[in-house]
Amino acid sequence: MSRTLTEIQPLDKEMGQKVQAYIDTLTKPPGSLGRLEELAIQLAEMTSEAFPVVTPPGVIVFAADHGVVKEGVSAFPQEVTVQMVMNFLHGGAAINVFSKQIGAAFEVVDVGVAADIHADGVVKQKVRYGTANFCEQDAMTREEAEKAIAVGYDRAEKMIGQGIKCLILGEMGIGNTTASSALLAVLSGQDIDALVGRGTGIAPEKIAHKQEVIARGIEARKPDRNDPIDVLAKLGGLEIAALTGAMLAGAAHRIPILVDGFICTVAALLAKEICSTAGEYMIVGHRSVEIGHSIAVQLLGKKPILDLDLRLGEGSGAAVAFPILQSATLMLKEMATFTSAGISKE
Known part of the structure; x- marks a missing residue:
């Protein structure tokens, strides 16, 4: 670092x-x-x-799985991560549509999907096959967290080397709102009830269960609030680590980073914790309806450009906000x- x-x-x-x-x-x-x-x-x-100049933009979507899905915190099964990666590769996801609209360079990186993806187009940088269930053990080792950060840094640096002028980052990983909420609870010191929302669309009665899982995980893992890598390793995700690294690379190369919704903003907070100056190169594209996002944005010290009731992830909200940046430059x-x-x- x-x-x-x-x-x-x-x-x-x-x-x-x-x-x-x-x-x-x-x-x-x-x-x-x-x-x-x-x-x-x-x-x-x-x-x-x-x-x-902010054109051309570059979009990188990092994909990984989360062991905490075993606790029943998501509306979708873990297999959906692989299925959505295939959808990205076939050009059928929202982020594909919006990336095409803004003329963005685009890539999907497997940094920790729990299965092998045998398909052309995916960048294979798997650190491990998904994280562990943080209610039972650390999500990953410190070394794995640092390796995932390095993957993100390197992928962003490569895309910057190809001439992109604005970095848009996205993620795919069933269970990652749970991991992000746990990270935010530690980073913000706020009550979990104020941070945890529906994620992919769980029923209201399941939100209390999700909150309980996060509280149990934080109590079991006891992350060091003053050590962002420790917090990330114990509670985070491989794609969240990669997002963090990519943002550090964007800042190091003076490339504007257009931050997406809840998960990306939590990664932005981690990047800022690692190097406070990194936060100066971030612009938050939109305000997610995910309940913890406003707190994350406030901690980051930013003001979102759009407020469209989005909560998809993938980098989709940031891509939709990109033309506003282009208007400013024009x-x-x-x-x-x-x-x-x-x-x-x-």
Whole structure:
């Protein structure tokens, strides 16, 4: 992790000030494009460019399974993880549709699915066949958590090397809202009842069971709140670890990270815990209806772009929000100034 910590630089605030001044010369009343102006300045600070570019975007979906599904916390069986990976590969999932819409580079990475996937197109980086049930033992070893983080870092770095200008990350893993809720409970110190929602759509009466499972797991594992890798290893998921690593890579390369919903935001919190500067390169794409997401966003210190009652995951909400970022950059690049348009400001 030491290499990552030294690579992530603070935002270029001087560039942000220059872009703010330039925005005020555009043919519009000051501040009239609201958050688009804020986003343009943020993107300039992240990239150190007066006219930042976010195209083409890159989408990476990390897939892995969770041992805690044995506790009956999900509406779907574990086999659905493999089935959804196949759906990604065949182009049939929501994230495929939205990735195509925005012209994104796209890949699916098996970092910990509980079965072998024999199909063309999947990036095979399996650290282990799913996590253990954290009610019974640590979800994974510290070494496995670090290896999964490294997988995410390397995949993001490779895609950045191919020229992508904005990083959108997604996940697939039955049981991962349970793991994410457990992680958030430890990171936030908040009561589990305020964090745990329906996930894939469990019945309301099963939410209490899910809360009890998480409480039992945290009590059994006793993670060290001050050691994000320990928390991740004891309660997390391999795809959550990979998301964390990918976000660290994006920040290290000054690439804007468009954060998806609940699970991705928890991974963003872990990345920020590992290196606080990493959080400066994140923009939250949307507010999920998953109950703990607002708390996670608040901890991250961000304001979501959209609020569309989404709770799918896969990176879908971030991909839908991407055109807003593009609008912010095009405002800078293509709008006339008062001087160039010959318009009086008086």
